[in-house]
Structure formats: structure tokens, C-alpha cells
Amino acid sequence: MKKILIALATATTLAATGAFADAHEEMTMGEGLTMFEALVANELAEYDIEADVTMLTLGQLAQIRAITETDENTEKKREDIMAIVSDM
Incomplete structure (x- = not known):
């Protein structure tokens, strides 16, 4: 009987720890x-572009970030970014 209780306690602890880890990973991803x-x-x-970034997809955010890292001139970057945010 003692072995069954220990096994049950261990299984419960492992299940709870896994649920906590899953919740923590989601929170970290959101952050x-x-x-x-x-x-x-x-x-x-x-x-000087106004846009609600919470309405952009992750792909759009990544595209904007990639554009800002290019060697293009500022006006070209602005045009490329505007093309993305105008599709919102």
C-alpha cells in the first residue's frame, strides 16, 4: 500500500510540474x-509611421525588422514598411 501511495504522489507531482512548465513557456513566449x-x-x-503593432502578424513584424536592418536609404525603408502596414 505504501508503494502505491508513493507512486501516486510521484505521478501527481510530475504531472503538476509539467503543467507548470507548459504555462511558464507560454508566458515567456508572450513576453x-x-x-x-x-x-x-x-x-x-x-x-514616422503610425500603426498598431498588436494588429500585425509575427511575419509582418519580422519583415519590418528585416527592412530596418538593410542598407537601403531611409525613404526606401519607409516605403517598404508602409507597404506592409497598409495591408493591415
Whole structure:
């Protein structure tokens, strides 16, 4: 009987730990997305572009970030970014 209780307690602990880890990973991913959105929002402000970054997809955010890292001139970057945010 003692072995059954120990096994049950161990299984319960492992299941609870796994659920906690899953919840923590989701929270961390959300925080990472929020930080990425804030980074892109700052970059949009630098190019004088108004857009709600929370309405952009992750792909659009990544495209904007990639554009800001190119060697293109500022006006070309602004045009390329505007093409993305105008599709919102």
C-alpha cells in the first residue's frame, strides 16, 4: 500500500510540474512577442509611421525588422514598411 501511495504522489507531482512548465513557456513566449512588438513600434516611430503593432502578424513584424536592418536609404525603408502596414 505504501508503494502505491508513493507512486501516486510521484505521478501527481510530475504531472503538476509539467503543467507548470507548459504555462511558464507560454508566458515567456508572450513576453518575447511583446518585447518584439515594442521594438518594432519604436522603429515605426523612427520612420514616422503610425500603426498598431498588436494588429500585425509575427511575419509582418519580422519583415519590418528585416527592412530596418538593410542598407537601403531611409525613404526606401519607409516605403517598404508602409507597404506592409497598409495591408493591415
